[in-house]
Amino acid sequence: MRQMLHYLRLVFNDHFVIALMFFVGGLGLAYSNWLKTVSPRDTWIVLAVGLILWLGLAVGRIATLLEPADTVFLLPREHDLHAYLVHAWHYSWWLAQAVQVIIVGLTVPILMLVDQLSGVSLLALLVTQLALKDSELTVRVTRLYRLPQAPARWLGVANAGLALVILALSLLVSPWLGVVLALILAGGQRWWHNQVWPHTVVAWQADIKGEANRMLGIYRFFNLFTDVPMVQGSVKRRKYLDWLLRWLPRDQTHAFGYLFTRGMLRGTEFSGLVTRLTVIGAILLYFIGHGWLAIGLDVIFIYLIGFQLLPFYKRYDNIVFTHIYPLAAPLKFKNFQRLLTVILSTTGIIFLIAVWLSNAPLAQVGILLVINAIEIYLLVAWYAKMRLA
Amino acid sequence: MALAVSHLVGGYSQIPVLKDISFDVQPGELVGLIGLNGAGKSTTINHIIGLLTPMKGSIKLNGVTLASDPQQYKQQLAYIPETPILYEELTLKEHLEMTMLAYGLDQTAAWKRAHDLLKIFRLDNKLDWFPANFSKGMKQKVMIVCAFLTNAKLFIIDEPFLGLDPLAVHDLLHLIETVKKQGASVLMSTHVLDTAEKFCDRFVLLHAGEIQTQGTFDEIKAHYPDAGDSLNDIYLTLTGVTRDE
Numbered sequence: 001m002r003q004m005l006h007y008l009r010l011v012f013n014d015h016f017v018i019a020l021m022f023f024v025g026g027l028g029l030a031y032s033n034w035l036k037t038v039s040p041r042d043t044w045i046v047l048a049v050g051l052i053l054w055l056g057l058a059v060g061r062i063a064t065l066l067e068p069a070d071t072v073f074l075l076p077r078e079h080d081l082h083a084y085l086v087h088a089w090h091y092s093w094w095l096a097q098a099v100q101v102i103i104v105g106l107t108v109p110i111l112m113l114v115d116q117l118s119g120v121s122l123l124a125l126l127v128t129q130l131a132l133k134d135s136e137l138t139v140r141v142t143r144l145y146r147l148p149q150a151p152a153r154w155l156g157v158a159n160a161g162l163a164l165v166i167l168a169l170s171l172l173v174s175p176w177l178g179v180v181l182a183l184i185l186a187g188g189q190r191w192w193h194n195q196v197w198p199h200t201v202v203a204w205q206a207d208i209k210g211e212a213n214r215m216l217g218i219y220r221f222f223n224l225f226t227d228v229p230m231v232q233g234s235v236k237r238r239k240y241l242d243w244l245l246r247w248l249p250r251d252q253t254h255a256f257g258y259l260f261t262r263g264m265l266r267g268t269e270f271s272g273l274v275t276r277l278t279v280i281g282a283i284l285l286y287f288i289g290h291g292w293l294a295i296g297l298d299v300i301f302i303y304l305i306g307f308q309l310l311p312f313y314k315r316y317d318n319i320v321f322t323h324i325y326p327l328a329a330p331l332k333f334k335n336f337q338r339l340l341t342v343i344l345s346t347t348g349i350i351f352l353i354a355v356w357l358s359n360a361p362l363a364q365v366g367i368l369l370v371i372n373a374i375e376i377y378l379l380v381a382w383y384a385k386m387r388l389a
Numbered sequence: 390m391a392l393a394v395s396h397l398v399g400g401y402s403q404i405p406v407l408k409d410i411s412f413d414v415q416p417g418e419l420v421g422l423i424g425l426n427g428a429g430k431s432t433t434i435n436h437i438i439g440l441l442t443p444m445k446g447s448i449k450l451n452g453v454t455l456a457s458d459p460q461q462y463k464q465q466l467a468y469i470p471e472t473p474i475l476y477e478e479l480t481l482k483e484h485l486e487m488t489m490l491a492y493g494l495d496q497t498a499a500w501k502r503a504h505d506l507l508k509i510f511r512l513d514n515k516l517d518w519f520p521a522n523f524s525k526g527m528k529q530k531v532m533i534v535c536a537f538l539t540n541a542k543l544f545i546i547d548e549p550f551l552g553l554d555p556l557a558v559h560d561l562l563h564l565i566e567t568v569k570k571q572g573a574s575v576l577m578s579t580h581v582l583d584t585a586e587k588f589c590d591r592f593v594l595l596h597a598g599e600i601q602t603q604g605t606f607d608e609i610k611a612h613y614p615d616a617g618d619s620l621n622d623i624y625l626t627l628t629g630v631t632r633d634e
Contacts, residue, residue, distance in 0.1 A: 235477050235519065250486075252493035259476065259487055266478040319474050324438050325491035326463035 060096025124175035131182035138189035257335035348372035391574035396446035424595035467541035473528030586620035
């Protein structure tokens with residue numbers, strides 16, 4: 001938990017808070033703009049909302065915090081583990097339900113517009129959603145135990161299927177019917193859990209694996225914004241990208257370029273960072289498209305990518321050969337600048353296309369092109385040099 | 390004279406590990422650098438390959454120091470580390486290409502040489518693999534192939550015999566023999582003394598940052614007549630002497 005706070009502090013650094021403000025603002029703007037175009041006759045939207053609510057049920061898991069060592073040390077006290085798991089269950093329950101409240105809250109404006117739902121029936125929908133999430137979490141806890149083969153396979157699927165049916169009924173037929181059915185499902189799952197667990201054993205291996213996956217997911221998420229030691233970038237061959245490498249000059253002055261480009265394309269760490277930020281930025285620009293906000297967003301995203309790529313320069317410093325190659329000292333930095341220029345220009349062009357596709361006037365695309373060129377020049381020739389060389 | 394180390398004082402921090410070390414390696418000569426753990430072998434090697442800067446004294450490679458002409462100095466040098474060091478993102482083929490580019494080698498000639506070396510070390514069918522996932526011995530072979538790809542004047546080999554299979558040890562010794570005939574010098578640090586005794590032309594025995602003795606095996610034996618018949622015995626006696634002090 002403390003580690004989590006530590007990472008949160010790193011995640012919410014100044015740059016990120018600025019980008020996040022733009023991001024949330026942009027999404028909010030796009031959402032409210034879109035709401036204005038919605039008319040009461042678009043019933044397919046109700047179906048979409050149902051689907052979103054149903055998918056939203058999957059958000060939120062049980063944090064068991066089990067570790068591999070626990071199989072050794074906790075095995076003798078297995079029966080007592082239930083009390084601990086219940087504790088973890090309650091803890092995770094509040095967190096998961098808070099997320100559900102937010103999800104339902106986000107869909108409220110659509111439902112009021114399209115379905116003309118009253119306040120009371122919206123409340124009924126909220127209760128339905130919470131009850132369904134409760135049943136889903138109960139299934140997760142039950143599955144921490146070793147079950148006979150048939151229930152092990154069908155329990156999760158059946159519960160999800162029933163949840164879909166109940167959501168459909170509550171949106172299309174009556175919210176009150178949904179509430180009743182959802183509460184029955186939640187109660188039933190809890191009853192069955194109490195029937196099952198005293199007569200079986202904890203599925204240690206699966207639970208530990210599941211918990212490790214859950215933690216890895218969280219660390220991966222943090223790793224989007226900061227370096228988490230638990231998530232080490234892996235290497236993928238990515239043979240389909242080899243054609244990109246064929247264009248590059250191959251001589252002694254570009255030896256570091258040879259290394260840098262391959263490291264960039266095949267390591268997941270930096271290439272993932274560039275791809276994610278480029279895709280997010282392009283989507284935002286497509287929705288915002290016009291005016292100062294778009295220009296600011298474009299500048300900030302290119303800066304974020306450029307500045308987070310700088311540590312890649314030192315990626316190979318612990319490999320002794322990079323120090324003993326007979327290469328002139330400035331070559332490494334020159335090669336790095338070249339790589340940085342190529343990456344940032346590609347991102348810049350993708351951003352320009354996104355802006356252009358959003359029907360922005362050509363003049364604005366032109367202005368943005370000039371701004372991007374100046375920014376990339378400053379980043380590569382001045383900022384990178386100041387920080388690295 | 391290929392490598393000339395004279396009155397070298399150096400180390401990692403302010404406190405010198407090496408205290409006034411002088412030795413040389415002639416063209417076509419294999420010199421064994423022998424010493425206990427912590428005797429200063431790696432420090433000496435790190436000074437020669439240019440990772441550390443001498444506090445006093447000089448290291449010259451065919452008359453060039455690292456400070457006077459770094460590129461010329463580094464061009465003459467190839468290094469095989471004790472623990473293999475590889476680029477995670479490069480395939481075996483790309484490791485070789487990277488070496489060729491970095492040393493500015495002619496691609497056609499270098500590839501011809503590379504294929505011969507790969508065949509010797511049975512790596513020729515693994516060109517598209519990531520050597521980072523190889524076993525230790527195979528990684529070491531990659532290091533050897535990369536080093537012998539260059540036409541260096543001085544090869545520095547740090548403890549080559551641990552982790553290699555017997556066939557590879559034999560092939561490596563044969564390679565060293567070949568480059569020696571072409572006039573290159575080899576400086577090799579090792580703990581495998583019976584192999585060193587058989588193959589090295591001369592020895593430098595380091596102890597506690599100082600050179601205890603140096604010369605051919607016969608010279609050393611003549612110098613310490615009571616110490617025993619093999620390099621192993623002499624070495625144990627010598628370190629034993631200092632242990633009693």
